Amino acid sequence: MKDQLFYGKGLPYLTLNNLPGKLIVIEGPDCSGRSTQITMLKTWLEAKGHAVLDTGLKRSTLVGNVIDEAKKGNILGKTTLSLLYSTDFADQLENKIIPALSAGYIVLADRYIFTLMARDIVRGASKEWLVKLFGFALVPDMVFYINLDPETLLHRAFSKYGHLDYWESGMDTHLSGDMLESFKKYHLLLRKEYEEMSKEYDFIILNGKENADKMQSELRKKVGDFLEVD
């Protein structure tokens, strides 16, 4: 059972008496299979009679198009980008996640603050600053992390998109002028951050190399046990 509602100062202007819902987060890099797992989990939970909301780091209407526009032209500073993502996240939290939890939903969050922090730390942000910044985030009931080596990620990215994406390869971090090299280095650095956080934030680590069905069984078992106990 978690002993605090928020990671830090929270949302002081909100009185949250009772959040009967459950917040389950699935973290991991792009192409780790998160979306697949969430879709399957949602189906299973709904079959068992739970109301489920599936949300993610998809753009909120607040700043989504600003981020997209700016990324096209590489015209954003790193701190600005970081703050825009956090605005996005805050919007999702307050307008989607908390209301759903208040209504007793199980919220499956496709990524959470951990990806935002990992990405920004690799770009030179102060971890202390980020931890305080995200103090308004709710503490999830469970956090799963799909661990996958950069080599496998690389091939999945090719297979999913047909090419490498500038941002997902971390090209803006200037680790290498070569996209392939950059991808590998970038994801190695990201993974290191996730691994550190997995201890700090009690991640349940899933082996990304497992086949999807096997991973789903593991997820269902853990989630099922948690919901039963609670």
Added chain:
Amino acid sequence: MMKKVRGLGMGKSYPGKLYVVEGCDGSGKSTQIYLLKKWLEAKGNTVFFTEWNSSELIKESTKKAKKKNLLTPTTFSLMHSSDFADRYEKLILPHLRAGYIVLCDRYIYTAFARDMARGCDPDWARNLYDFAVKPSLAFYFQAPLDVSISRILAGRPQLKYHEAGMDMGWSTDPVESFKIFQGIIKKNYDQMIDDEDFKVIDATLSIEKQQIIVRDIVKQNLEDYKMPFANKA
């Protein structure tokens, strides 16, 4: 490797000068900073000016979000911090590092005063702007509440929703709400004077008198300033 923490300002010093003006709306600060700019330019300085909520990139979104009433105190705060960060990273910081003079109509203290008025945690709000450098001088144009309010209400026929703090539910009447909101903001500013080392200017003095005081203080501060290049005689 990008492991080095982004050196954006915390505790750093720069060859340029950063002068900011703060105060409630209607305090006359914008007039003062405009006159200061003219004076500095007349002395041959290259001066860059920026004002609150002016990031080309973000202000459209902010406007839309405000119209649709989609903002909570946290998202309101974060949107404004994004706007500020954009101007800071692109305009303010590079100019300071290059040795120019930067004038800001409103700085991070505006965010503190307003965000706290909306109920954001003060430590959280402070941490948000941790990346911003401390100004060379921060002027606080202090006026009694009724003076600022009467100036604004005289000049503006209709108060905007968020400007009046209507999202806070203090009153259904925009004017009443505005008075309450500005009152809290003023209180927050007053409480910052010592900690943030504000140079307090009595905003009820004549425009000319205020400007003389401001120029005196700036003149002293400029004693250790070297123009980045000999661009003017």
